[in-house]
Structures are given as C-alpha cells and as structure tokens.
Amino acid sequence: MQKFSLLDLAPVPEGSSVAQALANSADLAVTAEKAGYHRFWVAEHHNMIGIASSATAVLIGRLASVTNTMRIGSGGIMLPNHSPLMVAEQFGTLAEMYGDRIDLGLGRAPGTDQGTARALRRNMSPEDTFPQDVQELMAYLGDMPDGSPVRAIPGMGTKVPVYILGSSLYGAQLAAYYGLPYAFASHFAPDMLGEALEVYRHHFQPSEHLDKPYAIVAASVCAADTNAEAEYLRSSQIQAFSGIITGKRGKLPRPVENIAEVTPPHVMAQVNRMLAVSANGGPETVKAQLSQIVSTYQPDELIVTGMIHDHAARVRSFEITAEVLKELVG
Secondary structure (H helix, E strand, O other): OOEEEEEEOOEOEOOOOHHHHHHHHHHHHHHHHHHOOOEEEEOOOOOOOOEOOOOHHHHHHHHHHOOOOOEEEEEEEEHHHOOHHHHHHHHHHHHHHHOOOEEEEEEOOOOOOHHHHHHHHOOOOOOOOHHHHHHHHHHHHOOOOOOOOOOOOOOOOOOOOEEEEEOOHHHHHHHHHHOOOEEEOOOOOOOOHHHHHHHHHHHOOOOOOOOOOOEEEEEEEEEOOOHHHHHHHHHHHHHHHHHHHHOOOOOEOOOOOOHHHOOOHHHHHHHHHHOOOEEEEOHHHHHHHHHHHHHHHOOOEEEEEOOOOOHHHHHHHHHHHHHHHHHHOO
16 A cells, blocks of 8 residues: 545534535645645535535645645546536646646546436436546546637646546446546445456556556544544444435434434444445554455555534544554555
8 A cells, every 4th residue: 555545525423514625625724735645536416405515626726725735636426417528627627726736536426316417417428428527527638639629728737647436347447548547435335346456457557647457445534542432432423324215314313322222223234345345443443454455455545434413523533543553554
C-alpha cells in the first residue's frame, strides 16, 4: 500500500442540519490534511435526507478552499446524471482555481432511486453510454485543437486525472481497457472485490494516463480509544444501513447501547455482509483488521470512510485511523 485517503459522505446527523453537515465536512478535511491523508473525496448522492453531498463539485470547491496540499475530488460523480461537457467545465474550473490537486472519480450508477434518476436526467436513454461518455469527458479535459467545434472552457488542457469507480466487474474491465486507476466500492458492496481486482490487474492496458494498474480499495472504519466506545459509535452507521435495507432512510441516527434491540437479526446479517470490509474498535483492533484487509487485497491505496453521529468522535476516529495507516504504508 502506497497511500491512504478518506471518503466523506457529508452525513447529516439527527438533530442537526445540512448547513452544519457541510461545515463538518470542511472541518474534517482540514483535520485529514494535518493527519496525512493523501486525498479527500466526496460522493454524489441524491434525494437522501442523511447525505449532503449532492452538489458534489460545489462541495469540492469549498473543501479545496480550506486545504492546501491534499488532493480533493469526487468518489464519485455519477456520470449518467450529467453531460460530459458540463462535468469537464466544472472540474476544469476547480483545476484552474486550485491547481493540480483535483481528482475526478466517475461512477456509472445513478446514486439514487429511479424516480430521482428520471428527475435528474429528464430524458432517460435505455442505452448504456458510459464508456463513450468517459472518453468524451477525458477528451474535453485534454489538449483540444483550436479548431475543435466544442471545447470545455474552462477544462481543456487541465488534464484532471480520471478514476473509474465500481462495485462489479464492469468498472474493472473498463478501467483496465482505458488504462485508468480503479476504485472499488467495497465499503458497502464488497461481494465482488477480489474478483474485480483480479480482472482489473490481469487485463490492464498501459496508457498515457497510467503505465501499470493502480487499485484503490475502500473500507469502512470506526475507531475510538476503546473497543467498547467504537462499538457504541458504530451503531449509528449500522442503523443507517438498516434503513437502506428496510426502506426507512433518514438522517444519521444517534448511537444506541444495544444495537440488537433496534435491528432484527435478518437485517443485521445483511448489514454485516455490506460492511464486511471494515475495521472497528480501539487502535490495536483497527490496526489488526486494516492490516488483514491490506494483506488480503494488496491495494495500492486504501480509502476509508465512516459515519459517526458526533462530529468530534468522527474526527477522532479518522485521526486514530491515520496513525494506524501510517504504520501500514510501505
């Protein structure tokens, strides 16, 4: 593992507001930079009352404005929701404002429910144009000839680095074919992680962007000073995932002492499967669990995420995690 990074969903806790959630993300980014994280990504989600990162490019601008050296980007932009030209203009603008530390991670899923996807796209096409859209977007960010009929202004010549995100073999194959770095969403959909990494690494074709495979693995983390405290704090994320499974989504719930009292066993089993790639506990426990993840999947980079109701506890969790990960980089 060469680097470690942080993925933030700008969670909106119960009893708090979107404005506070966005302020929390900015505060966390400042802490993450001091703690040594390589990059800080935020993800595009829509129509989710507990997530405040829907206007992803706008939030990235805020995060870049309060940091100085850490890479800031999307993990990711759901490209089918947007025209490639508009994404190129947005991220080109960010690159012109903040220099060469803007990342553009691209996903193929809508990042929401079908009704909201229709509202976003208005005229939904049954064809899958993601591969062509990725190519078009990268062309807009590249060195376009002066005579090109359509150019991204800002955007052209910025060469904002593109990452392919996914949770299946599709993204792995596409990233390998285009010679792009690949990030697997194993923090919530780990089932095909091992197979996807194998496909990506085996079929990777060197390109002008990358000469060898670069794989990023995501892991959910809840770290605290003790195992007991971490278990208590993590109950908020378990409840949030339970809400996704049962269709009862809301703001990030407050933690509970006994998660079994609010989460039925069959739902808990599904949550555990979704969060299989995770590390939870005190520093030594988290170190052992993250070490096992790194040893098993051999990522070039590990990107961690975690949803904790109390902002101070969430900041502390990522500080502890950074200290652990510094020992695993080699």
